[in-house]
Amino acid sequence: MKAYSLIATAVLLLATTQQCVAGAQGDITSVPNASQTSEPSQQVFELPTLEVFELPTLNGPLLPAPPPAIELPEVPSPFLGCWEGDPGAFDTLATDSGLVDIGTPGRGTPGRIVFCYRRHSIEVPEAEVKIGFKGHVVDWLLHRGLGFSTFKARGVTTEVFGVTPLEIHARTNLKITQTEHWLYVIPRHTDQPSEVDWLATLTAPDTTLVQGRQVISISGLNMWGSWHGTFRRVTDEINP
Secondary structure (H helix, E strand, O other): OHHHHHHHHHHHHHHHHHHHHHHHHHHHHHOOOHHHOOOOOOOOOOOOOOOOOOOOOOOOOOOOOOOOOOOOOOOOHHHOEEEEEOOOOOOEEEEOOOOHHHHOOOOOEEEEEEEEEOOOOEEEEEEEEEOOHHHHHHHHHHOOOOEEEEEEEEEEEEEEEEEOOOEEEEEEEEEEEEEEEEOOOEEEEEEEEEEEEEEEEEEEOOEEEEEEEEEEEEOOEEEEEEEEEEEEEEEOOOOO
16 A cells, blocks of 8 residues: 555656646746847938039020929028128129129129019019229220219019029029210110029028029120129018
């Protein structure tokens, strides 16, 4: 009887041991392997890439063919209003006669310019052409001492080719009015054409950098060059 009792006890211990091992294995297999545990994925946000416009280099008295104009441009709200600036001088200049001196600060340079941005259009109501002392002397000699000339320009049409939140690429057809004051009293007006391919970049809430490529024809003389200037807001949003 003792032998049977010992055998029964051994069988019971073996069965209990097998159940414990099986339970332990079940608990182990239910825990995921650390190498198989995946961390929560992190979503990466990328800022949109904005198009950057570049002005063409002028090699003669003709602007390159423009890209298609935007029929109804949407001017970004930070641009809305009128902006005033004075480039002061040409950065580069050439003429078909080779007389680059005509565009020096003493002869003729771009002056005060006003850009007015509306919601769907852009106007250039004022554009000044500065004539210094040297220019006035030459002009006086050309008029044989009997008169002198003044110049003023305004935008006729402006086509917009590209718009981003920070940049506007456009081309303005200007009309430069040369007024000859004969005998210092009798004025005679002559309209001369000019085209400006320009790029306005918003650099601060009330400041833009404007770069221009301009072609001017005055009294049969063709000149072309580049300029740049800082423009500041003078009025807020105007009527569309």
